[in-house]
Amino acid sequence: MLIESLGGDLMGTIPLGDIVLYLNPLHIFLFVTILVFTALIAMSRTETQVEAMFGSLDENKVAVGKKEFKHRRFLAIICGIATAGAMITGDLFNFTLFMALIGIVNIGIVSAVKQVEVLNSAYQYGLIAMMCGLPLFGGAAMILAATGTLSLIELATIPASPMMIFCALVMLIGVCGESGIAPFFASKAEMFRTPGSPFILIIHLSSLFIIVRFVEILLTIL
Amino acid sequence: MNLMAQILINVIIAFLAGSLLLGFHRKVMARVQLRPGPPIIQYLLHSLKFFFKETSFPKTAAMPFYVGITVILAAVWVTAVIVGPVAQGSLMIIFGVYAIHKIVEHNAGSSSGSPYGKLSCVRAVFSAAGELPLFAVIAIIFLLTGTMDISGIIAYQAANGPLVLQLPLAAIMFFTLIVTKSPYSPFAITKGKEIISGFETEHFGMLRGYIMFSESIAWYILLWLFLTIFFGPISVVGYLIGMIVICIITGFINATTPMLNPNHSVMAQISIAVICTVGSIIMIII
Numbered sequence: 194m195l196i197e198s199l200g201g202d203l204m205g206t207i208p209l210g211d212i213v214l215y216l217n218p219l220h221i222f223l224f225v226t227i228l229v230f231t232a233l234i235a236m237s238r239t240e241t242q243v244e245a246m247f248g249s250l251d252e253n254k255v256a257v258g259k260k261e262f263k264h265r266r267f268l269a270i271i272c273g274i275a276t277a278g279a280m281i282t283g284d285l286f287n288f289t290l291f292m293a294l295i296g297i298v299n300i301g302i303v304s305a306v307k308q309v310e311v312l313n314s315a316y317q318y319g320l321i322a323m324m325c326g327l328p329l330f331g332g333a334a335m336i337l338a339a340t341g342t343l344s345l346i347e348l349a350t351i352p353a354s355p356m357m358i359f360c361a362l363v364m365l366i367g368v369c370g371e372s373g374i375a376p377f378f379a380s381k382a383e384m385f386r387t388p389g390s391p392f393i394l395i396i397h398l399s400s401l402f403i404i405v406r407f408v409e410i411l412l413t414i415l
Numbered sequence: 416m417n418l419m420a421q422i423l424i425n426v427i428i429a430f431l432a433g434s435l436l437l438g439f440h441r442k443v444m445a446r447v448q449l450r451p452g453p454p455i456i457q458y459l460l461h462s463l464k465f466f467f468k469e470t471s472f473p474k475t476a477a478m479p480f481y482v483g484i485t486v487i488l489a490a491v492w493v494t495a496v497i498v499g500p501v502a503q504g505s506l507m508i509i510f511g512v513y514a515i516h517k518i519v520e521h522n523a524g525s526s527s528g529s530p531y532g533k534l535s536c537v538r539a540v541f542s543a544a545g546e547l548p549l550f551a552v553i554a555i556i557f558l559l560t561g562t563m564d565i566s567g568i569i570a571y572q573a574a575n576g577p578l579v580l581q582l583p584l585a586a587i588m589f590f591t592l593i594v595t596k597s598p599y600s601p602f603a604i605t606k607g608k609e610i611i612s613g614f615e616t617e618h619f620g621m622l623r624g625y626i627m628f629s630e631s632i633a634w635y636i637l638l639w640l641f642l643t644i645f646f647g648p649i650s651v652v653g654y655l656i657g658m659i660v661i662c663i664i665t666g667f668i669n670a671t672t673p674m675l676n677p678n679h680s681v682m683a684q685i686s687i688a689v690i691c692t693v694g695s696i697i698m699i700i701i
Contacts, residue, residue: 385525
C-alpha cells in the first residue's frame with residue numbers, strides 16, 4: 194500500500210542506510226501530542242486520593258511519597274520518550290524494541306506502589322507482556338526472513354504474500370499483549386487504581402498510541 | 416477562503432451544531448419517557464454559562480495536570496475539525512484524536528483525587544478496550560477503498576455508490592460507537608449516575624466549560640464522519656437531516672435501555688466489533 198494513503202502526504206524523509214525515517218501529518222500529530230503530555234507529566238505533582246472512612250468522620254488519604262514520586266516520574270518520562278520514538282520510527286525492529294521498552298517501563302511505574310492488588314495486577318500484566326514478547330519479535334523476524342527488509346518504506350512497496358499476512362497477525366498478537374488491550378485488558382485495569390495520575394496517564398497513553406501506530410504499520414505491510 | 420477563517424467558522428459551526436444536537440437528543444429522550452424535558456438550547460446555554468462561572472480547584476488535585484488535561488481535550492477536538500471538515504485529511508489522525516479523548520476521560524477522573532473520578536478512570540480503561548476495536552472500522556474502509564483520506568473516500572463513493580450499501584456491517588460498527596458516545600448511553604460506563612458525573616465530577620467553572628465545548632464538537636464530528644464515510648458526497652441539508660435522524664434513533668435507544676455494567680458493556684462492544692469485522696472482510700473477499 195502507498196504510505197501517503199494512510200497518514201497523509203509525506204512531509205520529509207531521513208535516510209539512515211536502509212532505514213528511512215519518514216514523517217507525515219499522522220506521525221507529527223502523535224509525536225507532538227506525546228511530547229506535550231510528557232512535558233506536562235514532568236512538571237506535575239500527584240493527586241491525593243481521599244475517601245470517607247466507614248463508621249467514623251475521618252478521612253482516608255493516600256498520597257505518593259517523595260522517593261516513590263521521583264522513581265515513577267523518571268520512568269514515566271522514559272516511557273513518554275519511548276512512545277514518541279515508536280511514533281516516528283520507520284523501521285519495524287525499532288518499533289518492536291520501543292514496544293518492549295514501553296511494556297517494561299509500564300511495569301516499573303507501578304512496581305514502586307505498596308498496594309497488594311496493584312502489584313498483583315502488575316505481575317499478571319508482566320507475565321502477559323513477557324509471553325507476548327515472543328510473537329512480537331518473532332513476527333518481525335519472520336517478516337525480515339520473508340521480505341529481506343524491516344524498513345517500512347520498503348515493505349510498503351512489496352505486495353503482501355500469505356507469509357507476510359501471517360507474520361503481521363502474529364505481531365498483532367504481540368502488540369495486543371504488550372500494550373494490554375482487549376482481551377488482555379483485565380490484567381492491566383487494576384494497575385490504574387493506584388494514586389499518581391500523571392504516571393498512570395503515560396501507561397494508558399502509550400498503549401493507545403501504540404495501537405494507533407500499529408494499525409498504520411499493519412495496513413502498510415498488508 | 417482564508418484557511419484561518421475557514422477553521423474558525425468550522426469550529427464555531429461544530430460547537431453550535433453539536434450543542435444543539437445534544438440538546439435535541441436530550442429532548443427526544445425526555446419525550447420518549449413522557450417528560451417535557453429541557454429546551455433544546457439548554458446544553459448550549461450550560462456550556463456558555465460555565466465559561467463565566469468561578470473556577471475552583473480541589474486541594475487534592477494533581478496540578479497543573481488537572482487543568483492541562485481539559486485544555487488538551489479542547490485542543491485535540493479543534494484539531495479533529497481541521498483534519499475532518501476543513502482539510503478532509505486522514506482518518507488515522509481522527510483515530511488518534513479519539514484515543515486522546517479516551518485518555519482524557521481516564522485522567523480527568525483520576526487527577527482530582529475524588530473516588531468517583533477514580534472509578535470513572537478505571538472504567539475508562541475498560542471502555543477503551545471496547546471502543547477502540549469499534550473505531551478499527553476505518554481499517555475495513557481502507558481495505559475496500561485503498562485510502563484513509565476522507566476526500567479519497569468521498570471520491571470513491573461518488574464513483575461506486577455509498578459505502579453503507581457495500582459495508583453495512585462496518586456501518587453498524589461505527590453506529591455502535593456513536594451510540595456509545597451519546598449521552599445516557601447503555602455503554603456510557605464512565606459517566607454512570609452511580610458515580611455522580613464520572614470523570615467530570617470534580618471539574619468546575621471554565622474547566623467544565625472546556626469539557627462541554629469538546630463534547631459538543633466530538634458529537635458533531637462523529638456524526639459528520641459517519642455520514643461522510645458511509646453516505647458519500649451529501650449536501651448541507653443532507654448532513655442536517657442525517658444528524659437529526661441519528662439523534663432521534665440514539666435518543667430512542669438510550670431512553671429505553673438501562674446502563675450495562677462495565678463487563679457487559681465491554682464484551683457487547685467487542686462482540687459487535689469482532690462479528691462485524693469478520694463479516695465485513697468476508698463480504699469484501701466475496
